[in-house]
Structure formats: C-alpha cells, structure tokens
Amino acid sequence: MSTGERRTMVQARDVVKFYGQFKALDRVSLTVYEGEKVVIIGPSGSGKSTLLRSINRLENIDGGSMVVNGMDLYDPKTDLTKVREEVGMVFQSFNLFPHRTVLENLTMAQTVVRRRPKKEATEKARYLLEKVGLSEKADAYPGKLSGGQQQRVAIARSLAMDPKLMLFDEPTSALDPEMIGEVLDVMKDLAHEGMTMVVVTHEMGFAREVADKVIFMDHGAVVEDGTPEHFFTNPTHERAKLFLSQIL
Amino acid sequence: MTQKPHTIEVGDGAAIPLKSDKGLFTAWRLAFVGALATLTWLAFTRPDPYMKIITFVPDGILVTFKVTVGAILLALIIGLITGLGRISSNRFINGLASLYVEVIRGIPLLVQIFYIYYALGRIIKVPDILSAIIAMAVCYGAYMGEVFRAGIQSIPKGQAEAALSLGMTRSQTMWHVILPQAFRVVLPPVGNEFIALLKDSSLVSILAVADLLRRGREFASESFTYFETYTVIALIYLILTLFFSKIIGIMEERINVDR
Numbered sequence: 001m002s003t004g005e006r007r008t009m010v011q012a013r014d015v016v017k018f019y020g021q022f023k024a025l026d027r028v029s030l031t032v033y034e035g036e037k038v039v040i041i042g043p044s045g046s047g048k049s050t051l052l053r054s055i056n057r058l059e060n061i062d063g064g065s066m067v068v069n070g071m072d073l074y075d076p077k078t079d080l081t082k083v084r085e086e087v088g089m090v091f092q093s094f095n096l097f098p099h100r101t102v103l104e105n106l107t108m109a110q111t112v113v114r115r116r117p118k119k120e121a122t123e124k125a126r127y128l129l130e131k132v133g134l135s136e137k138a139d140a141y142p143g144k145l146s147g148g149q150q151q152r153v154a155i156a157r158s159l160a161m162d163p164k165l166m167l168f169d170e171p172t173s174a175l176d177p178e179m180i181g182e183v184l185d186v187m188k189d190l191a192h193e194g195m196t197m198v199v200v201t202h203e204m205g206f207a208r209e210v211a212d213k214v215i216f217m218d219h220g221a222v223v224e225d226g227t228p229e230h231f232f233t234n235p236t237h238e239r240a241k242l243f244l245s246q247i248l
Numbered sequence: 249m250t251q252k253p254h255t256i257e258v259g260d261g262a263a264i265p266l267k268s269d270k271g272l273f274t275a276w277r278l279a280f281v282g283a284l285a286t287l288t289w290l291a292f293t294r295p296d297p298y299m300k301i302i303t304f305v306p307d308g309i310l311v312t313f314k315v316t317v318g319a320i321l322l323a324l325i326i327g328l329i330t331g332l333g334r335i336s337s338n339r340f341i342n343g344l345a346s347l348y349v350e351v352i353r354g355i356p357l358l359v360q361i362f363y364i365y366y367a368l369g370r371i372i373k374v375p376d377i378l379s380a381i382i383a384m385a386v387c388y389g390a391y392m393g394e395v396f397r398a399g400i401q402s403i404p405k406g407q408a409e410a411a412l413s414l415g416m417t418r419s420q421t422m423w424h425v426i427l428p429q430a431f432r433v434v435l436p437p438v439g440n441e442f443i444a445l446l447k448d449s450s451l452v453s454i455l456a457v458a459d460l461l462r463r464g465r466e467f468a469s470e471s472f473t474y475f476e477t478y479t480v481i482a483l484i485y486l487i488l489t490l491f492f493s494k495i496i497g498i499m500e501e502r503i504n505v506d507r
Contacts, residue, residue, distance in 0.1 A: 058409055085415030095410035099428045109414035112424060154410075161414060 007034040009069060009165045009196050010055055016063030017050055017220075024050045026220040027064065032165070037197045039207040039228075042217035043243060048200045051217070052169050055198065056087045069164055085113055088158030092170040094150040096142035102129065102153050103138040106160045114161065121160075128156040132186050148179030152186050159190075166190065168199040204247060208232055216240045280490045287483045297473040301464070301480045308463030309484065315380055315449045315459060320442050322385035327392025332422070334397040345393065352390035358451050360387050365455050380452040388445055395441065399434035400426055432503055439496035443489050450485070460484060 010032035017025035025047050032038050040048045053059040054066060057073050057080055066073045071083050097105050106125035110116045116124070129135050132152040134145075142150055151171055158166060168187065172180040184206050191197060191210045201207065207214055207228055214231040216224035218239045224231055235241050290298040333345025352360070364383035368374060374382075403426050411421035453462035461481060468477035 056413055058413065081415045081417055084413055087413070089410075089413035091406055091410065093404075093406050095404075095406035097407065097410070097425055097429075099432070108424060109411075109416060112420050113415040158414070 006036075007070075008032070008067075009034050009036070010198065011067040012051070012055070012064065013066075014064035015051070015054060015061050015066060017047070017054065017059065017061050024220050025054070025061070028217075028220070028222055029064075030215065030222070032196060032198055034164075034196050035194050036212045037191050037195075037210050038199070038213045038215060039211040040198065040200045040215045040217060041202065041204070041207060041243075042223075046217040047220040048217050049169050050220075052167050052198060052200050055165075055167055056084050056089055058089075081113070085161060086164045088161060088163035088166040090151070090154050090158055090166065090168045090171045092173050094142075094147070094154045094174075096150055096154055096157070098142050101139050101141055102134065102145070105142065105153060106157050109157070110160050124160055125156075128159050129153075131159075131189075132156045133182075146179060147175045148182045151175065151179075151183045155183075155186055155190070165196045165198070168197065168201065170200050170202070172201065172203060202247070204232070216243070218243075276490060276493065279486065280494075283483050283486045283490070287480065287487070290480070297471060297476050298480060300471075301467055301473070301477050304467045305460060305463045305480070305484065308458055308460040309488075311377065311458055311463075312446070312449050312460040312488075314377065315384060315452055315457065316442070316446045318378075318381040319384035319388060319449070320445055322381060323388035323392045323441070323445070324438070326385060326389025327396050330389060330393025331396025331400060334393060335400055349390045349393055352387055357387050357448055358454070361451055361455065376456045380455055380457045384445060384449060384452065388441060391441060392438070395434050395437045396430065399430035399437075402433050403429050435503060436496075436500055439493075439500070442496070443492055446489055446492065447485065 008031060010030060012028060012030040015025050015028045015030075016023070028047070028051055030038075030051065040051065042048050050059055054061050055068060057066070061074075068083055069086050071078050073080070073083060096102075097108065100108060103122065103125050106128060107118070107121040110121035110124060111118060114121075126135065126138065129138055132155060134149060134152055134156070137145060137149060137153070142153065145153065155171075171187070172183050175183065180203070184203060187197075187199070187206070188210055197210075199206070199211075211228045214224070214226065214228050215222055216231065216235070216237075216239075223237050224235055224240045231240070232244070235244060287302070291302055292299075330345045330348060333341045334349070336342045336345070355363075361380070361383045364386055365376075365379050368379045368382065400422075407425055407429065408421050411425040412418075416424065449459060450461040453459050453465065458466075464477050464481040468474045471477070
C-alpha cells in the first residue's frame with residue numbers, strides 16, 4: 001500500500017517519558033496515517049497507555065516530539081483544545097458524565113466546544129445513539145446503563161465531535177466478557193467506515209481482524225512494528241513470542 | 249458500572265437526619281417534639297413571663313435568620329472562589345487562598361467579628377447587620393473554601409480527562425463537568441456549615457445587632473427573668489437548628505433519588 005500521498009495524523013519521534021525515576025517511554029517513534037488502524041499491544045506496564053495518552057497530551061512527554069493532525073503539541077503557539085477537538089478518546093473506565101443524561105453527554109461538547117445550535121447537536125446525538133444501538137437510552141442517566149452500554153455511549157460521545165482520529169485506551173478491559181462483543185462491533189463498524197484509529201487492547205481477535213499495523217511494546221519501547229500477519233505468525237523478538245504464547 | 253456517590257465529612261453542625269439512620273431519626277423526633285411541647289407547655293401554664301418572652305423575641309428570630317442566610321450566601325461565593333484558588337496551579341493565587349484559610353482558621357470567630365466590625369467601621373459606614381453578615385461570611389468562607397476544595401478533588405480524574413479530550417478548556421471543564429458534580433458532594437457539609445452558622449450567628453449579639461439572643465438579653469435585663477428567658481432562647485435555637493437539619497436531610501435525599 002502506498003502511503004506517500006496520505007496525510008500523517010500522528011507523528012511521534014523519540015518520545016521519552018519518566019515517572020520519577022521510572023522510564024515509562026524510551027525513545028518511542030510512531031507514525032499513523034489517515035485512515036490507518038494501529039493496534040498497540042504488550043504486557044501491562046509496557047507503556048502502551050502512556051503512549052496513547054501522550055497523543056492528546058493527557059500526559060506530558062519529557063523528550064522527543066509529538067505532532068498530531070499537523071499541529072506540534074509542544075509548540076507554545078499550539079492551542080491544545082484545537083488539537084483535542086479533532087481527537088476522540090475512549091477510556092477504560094468510560095468516564096461518562098454521571099450528572100447528565102446520555103443525550104446530554106453527547107450534546108455537551110458539541111454545544112460548548114463546537115458551538116453548534118442545540119437542535120443540530122441533538123439531531124447528531126440521536127443519530128449516533130441509533131448507530132451504537134442505544135436510541136432508547138437517550139434520556140437515561142449513565143449510572144443506569146450496563147458497562148457495555150456505557151462504553152458505546154462513550155464512543156458515540158467522542159464521535160459527536162466529528163474527530164479525525166480516535167484513541168481507544170483498553171476500551172473493553174473493564175467489561176464483563178459478555179459485553180465485550182457489543183463494544184468491539186461498534187469499533188469494527190467505525191474501522192470499516194475509514195476512521196483513523198489507535199487502539200490499546202488485549203483483544204487479539206480484534207487486532208488480527210481490524211489492524212493495518214500492530215505495535216508490540218515492552219519496557220517502554222516499541223519491540224515489534226508490522227502487519228498483523230507478520231506479528232501473529234512470525235514475530236521476530238523473543239519477548240513478543242513469549243507474550244503471544246501466553247496470551248493465545 | 250454504578251459509581252458510588254462520594255461523601256465527605258466536614259463541619260460540626262447538628263447531625264442531619266437521614267431516613268436510613270433510624271436511631272438518629274427518632275432522636276431528632278424526640279428532641280424536636282420535646283422542645284416544641286416544652287415551649288408550648290411553659291407558655292400556657294406560666295404565661296407570665298414565658299408568653300411575654302415568646303412574643304418579645306420574634307423580630308430577633310428574623311434578624312438571626314437574615315444574618316444566617318446572608319452570611320451563608322456570601323460565604324458560598326467566597327468559599328467557591330477560595331476552593332478554586334486552593335486547587336489552582338498558579339502559585340500566587342494558590343498562596344493567597346491558602347493564606348486566607350490559614351489566617352481565618354487561626355483566629356477565634358468572636359475576635360474576627362469584633363475585628364471586622366470595627367475595621368469596616370473605620371473604612372465605610374455600613375449598617376450594623378451588614379457588617380455582621382460580612383464578618384460571619386469572611387470567617388465561614390474559609391471553611392467553605394475547604395469544603396469546596398475537598399468536593400472538587402473528590403471528583404474522579406477521569407471526568408476532567410474526558411472533558412479535556414473532548415476539546416473543552418479548563419474552565420469549561422470546571423464549569424460544565426466538575427462543579428455540577430462537586431455541588432452534590434458538598435451539599436451535606438454545606439448543610440452542616442449552615443446549621444453551625446445559624447448557631448454561631450448568636451455571636452453577633454455582641455455587636456449592636458438585635459438578633460434572637462440579643463432580644464433575649466434585652467428582655468432579661470429589664471425583667472430580671474434571666475433563667476426563664478434563656479430557657480426560651482435555647483429552646484428556640486434548638487427548634488430552628490432541628491428544623492433546618494430536617495430540611496437539609498430531605499433536600500439531600502431528593503438529590504440522591506435522582507441518581
């Protein structure tokens with residue numbers, strides 16, 4: 001596949017991140033092109049989530065550079081909110097706003113950030129709720145929803161901003177097993193529509209089916225970087241082989 | 249996933265009765281009905297002096313009420329600003345808010361009331377009741393600031409992260425996501441502060457403010473019925489605080505039912 005003419009959505013170069021003395025990211029580089037689906041896997045504590053969270057600067061990095069959607073996150077002239085408007089994020093713990101109804105969760109940022117009229121925001125919200133199969137929950141409070149439903153609402157909430165890039169931080173890790181499928185289905189639909197996605201997950205089936213590129217991280221560094229076929233059938237590094245043998 | 253409501257314990261007002269707390273509920277009922285019955289019984293069995301006292305003090309109750317409500321509203325505003333200042337990453341603002349809290353907490357309320365009353369008197373001429381309200385609010389604002397700080401910090405970090413990642417600014421995040429949730433959390437301690445303030449408002453009787461206690465003192469010093477007067481005053485304060493505890497308890501239940 002030729003990537004020469006595709007837009008670069010994420011350009012991370014030699015990213016270094018410390019938590020005190022602990023080196024969470026060790027010169028990590030990552031390029032994500034428009035429309036690409038990148039899945040990051042690796043053992044816990046390997047720095048996957050830290051890398052993902054540094055893409056919309058929920059984590060500050062201590063070295064290297066991060067350019068997202070053409071904007072340098074560490075250029076003082078960059079308005080971070082402008083970057084984040086275009087980058088959706090889905091969290092392990094959903095983080096829906098519990099004091100607002102499902103519908104209001106979807107309209108809040110549209111009206112506050114995008115300054116859309118209420119009617120337009122509501123229409124958009126209802127359309128997206130239907131898309132994730134939760135139209136009937138529009139007026140419910142998030143606390144009344146199951147985990148799988150909450151996560152689907154969280155995805156819809158991000159999509160309401162019309163993001164150019166979606167980040168998923170272990171979106172199914174907090175879910176009961178029977179709810180994982182419904183969330184992955186929504187994510188797969190999104191992938192088929194051409195959304196640019198970076199996904200941290202332990203769902204190997206999803207990685208195999210959806211990913212254009214699989215990145216394996218260990219001890220804060222990228223160890224493998226290739227197609228799912230390459231990674232799942234013929235990993236080069238011992239650590240990756242070991243990880244796969246444990247997880248598959 | 250159902251999130252448990254966050255609760256924090258601050259303040260030393262009368263305990264707020266919740267339906268779930270059976271023991272306290274009956275204690276509340278006993279005290280409230282008992283106080284009312286005692287007051288009624290005294291008024292009818294010994295109208296002189298009790299009925300006289302009871303008819304003499306109501307305008308004092310009104311003043312006590314004005315001071316309490318005025319001070320709590322002002323304290324809420326001061327408290328919100330202080331609480332936001334205390335979590336600010338701006339060193340100057342943070343330092344200023346912390347200094348205010350430290351200074352106020354280190355000075356007895358009665359001394360503050362005297363001080364602010366006379367300090368204000370030197371600068372501007374304001375009605376006595378207004379300077380009493382300001383004095384109470386400045387003091388309670390510091391406590392309220394700590395309540396708000398705790399309330400804001402009790403909201404999980406993920407809430408702010410979700411709002412920020414949707415492109416909201418810090419102040420939009422605070423206003424639309426954090427504060428509405430924090431208000432729920434701070435309601436019980438604010439209720440406690442309200443009741444504590446209602447009681448402490450009796451301190452303003454030392455100024456030329458004719459609150460409930462001061463009206464009582466006026467009556468007692470003319471009629472020399474000190475014991476009888478202060479019995480009535482104590483019972484009225486008790487009835488008031490118990491009444492408002494109940495109201496706050498009901499408000500709290502309403503808010504929890506929503507969820």
